[in-house]
Amino acid sequence: MTSSAEPVSRAERRKQELRREIIDAAFDCFAERGYHATGIADVAARLGIGHGTFYRYFQNKRDIVDHVVDDLVGRITGALTAENAPDAVSTLAEYREQSARIGESLGRIFGEDPRVPRLLLFEAPGIDRAMAERILDLFDLAAGLTSAYLSHGVELGYLRADLDVDNTARAINGMILGTAISSLRMPEAQAAQSEALRRVMYDGIAAT
Amino acid sequence: MTSSAEPVSRAERRKQELRREIIDAAFDCFAERGYHATGIADVAARLGIGHGTFYRYFQNKRDIVDHVVDDLVGRITGALTAENAPDAVSTLAEYREQSARIGESLGRIFGEDPRVPRLLLFEAPGIDRAMAERILDLFDLAAGLTSAYLSHGVELGYLRADLDVDNTARAINGMILGTAISSLRMPEAQAAQSEALRRVMYDGIAAT
DNA sequence: TCCGAAACTGACACGCGATTCCGTTCGAGT
DNA sequence: ACTCGAACGGAATCGCGTGTCAGTTTCGGA
Numbered sequence: 001m002t003s004s005a006e007p008v009s010r011a012e013r014r015k016q017e018l019r020r021e022i023i024d025a026a027f028d029c030f031a032e033r034g035y036h037a038t039g040i041a042d043v044a045a046r047l048g049i050g051h052g053t054f055y056r057y058f059q060n061k062r063d064i065v066d067h068v069v070d071d072l073v074g075r076i077t078g079a080l081t082a083e084n085a086p087d088a089v090s091t092l093a094e095y096r097e098q099s100a101r102i103g104e105s106l107g108r109i110f111g112e113d114p115r116v117p118r119l120l121l122f123e124a125p126g127i128d129r130a131m132a133e134r135i136l137d138l139f140d141l142a143a144g145l146t147s148a149y150l151s152h153g154v155e156l157g158y159l160r161a162d163l164d165v166d167n168t169a170r171a172i173n174g175m176i177l178g179t180a181i182s183s184l185r186m187p188e189a190q191a192a193q194s195e196a197l198r199r200v201m202y203d204g205i206a207a208t
Numbered sequence: 209m210t211s212s213a214e215p216v217s218r219a220e221r222r223k224q225e226l227r228r229e230i231i232d233a234a235f236d237c238f239a240e241r242g243y244h245a246t247g248i249a250d251v252a253a254r255l256g257i258g259h260g261t262f263y264r265y266f267q268n269k270r271d272i273v274d275h276v277v278d279d280l281v282g283r284i285t286g287a288l289t290a291e292n293a294p295d296a297v298s299t300l301a302e303y304r305e306q307s308a309r310i311g312e313s314l315g316r317i318f319g320e321d322p323r324v325p326r327l328l329l330f331e332a333p334g335i336d337r338a339m340a341e342r343i344l345d346l347f348d349l350a351a352g353l354t355s356a357y358l359s360h361g362v363e364l365g366y367l368r369a370d371l372d373v374d375n376t377a378r379a380i381n382g383m384i385l386g387t388a389i390s391s392l393r394m395p396e397a398q399a400a401q402s403e404a405l406r407r408v409m410y411d412g413i414a415a416t
Numbered sequence: 417t418c419c420g421a422a423a424c425t426g427a428c429a430c431g432c433g434a435t436t437c438c439g440t441t442c443g444a445g446t
Numbered sequence: 447a448c449t450c451g452a453a454c455g456g457a458a459t460c461g462c463g464t465g466t467c468a469g470t471t472t473c474g475g476a
Contacts, residue, residue: 036244039463050425092414126334136393160415167404168413170390171383178382185344196375204412205376206300207368247433258455
């Protein structure tokens with residue numbers, strides 16, 4: 001098994017390394033100058049390689065942005081699912097803790113590097129229809145997850161029985177989205193935003 | 209006054225008319241095919257005019273998208289401010305009514321024509337930095353408005369005294385954003401979304 | 417050290433679309 | 447009907463960025 005997973009060494013490893021570096025460099029360029037404004041030559045120049053070399057690793061410009069997005073989406077779905085199953089909690093307090101944990105996790109991804117939300121929310125949707133659909137798919141995925149958490153809470157009785165889980169899930173995800181976007185201009189407000197979000201979510205805004 | 213507002217007639221009016229038609233056609237094209245994918249020739253062809261004529265009305269491609277966005281932003285800020293002053297209400301019930309009214313107004317704009325949110329949220333931010341900033345400005349403007357509503361409610365005592373008005377405002381606007389984005393794929397869910405949003409906002413999600 | 421394959425390079429071909437420009441058309445005033 | 451200036455159309459210009467390719471370099475193995 002080890003031999004089949006590592007068919008060759010040395011040069012082969014170098015290739016995978018460069019491939020990764022190209023993806024990272026492309027991410028940098030796309031996030032900084034925007035997808036349409038960066039040329040393949042820019043990406044190659046950043047690595048000090050000839051731009052012809054780029055085409056030995058990726059089909060074309062459109063191809064690589066897909067890989068860049070794959071990477072980011074992977075990171076996010078990882079944060080969303082890692083060590084956080086919907087049915088791992090059984091009380092409101094635990095649920096609150098879990099949502100704080102997930103929120104912190106997302107906050108780290110979005111807040112630490114604003115280029116991530118910028119690329120995902122501001123650049124990607126304008127590339128073409130297919131990419132826009134990918135982003136919408138990501139939203140749907142997130143909505144599905146949140147919805148599952150809510151359903152679980154309704155079943156166990158610590159969330160309102162009449163909760164419209166699907167639409168509420170989308171509303172909550174919208175708040176997260178709002179936080180991510182705010183972090184583009186006010187990265188430092190991250191934590192406060194996150195806290196406000198949870199207050200709205202659990203307590204609403206009305207006076208008691 | 210009437211004479212100064214109408215310096216000339218006939219031809220002059222035609223010019224303004226065509227100018228408007230170009231803006232509308234550009235909106236159609238940008239929303240359908242995307243900004244980068246549409247050429248000036250496409251816009252001109254849609255109106256059956258030569259593309260050289262376009263340049264008699266607008267400086268360049270970048271120029272017109274600004275006008276298109278002006279138009280949309282105007283419609284939205286209009287809906288947000290029209291007949292809805294933060295201090296026009298004094299009880300939670302009235303506040304609820306007012307927010308429903310504003311929500312319906314926005315829902316009409318976003319829901320009736322998905323091209324509006326598509327252009328504003330998916331196309332515009334990817335055009336260039338300046339345009340992305342404009343969109344962020346729009347978010348900030350909306351946050352400021354919502355914040356004012358919340359502040360007013362806190363002062364009058366029908367909203368939680370410890371409300372973090374600024375960050376809560378952004379969270380709420382995020383939910384609205386989420387609704388607008390959902391409407392891209394599920395325009396029919398508009399109303400339910402809006403209702404779920406308001407429930408979260410006023411009651412939270414926890415069981416009583 | 418030498419050989420051949422694989423990787424790299426960057427000049428070049430090419431297509432595309434924004435913008436220009438000038439000959440033509442239109443229309444208001446006489 | 448005639449003139450003149452403004453508006454129009456679309457062929458031509460121009461620059462740019464993608465993707466290709468043939469020559470060059472690198473490197474592992476004999």
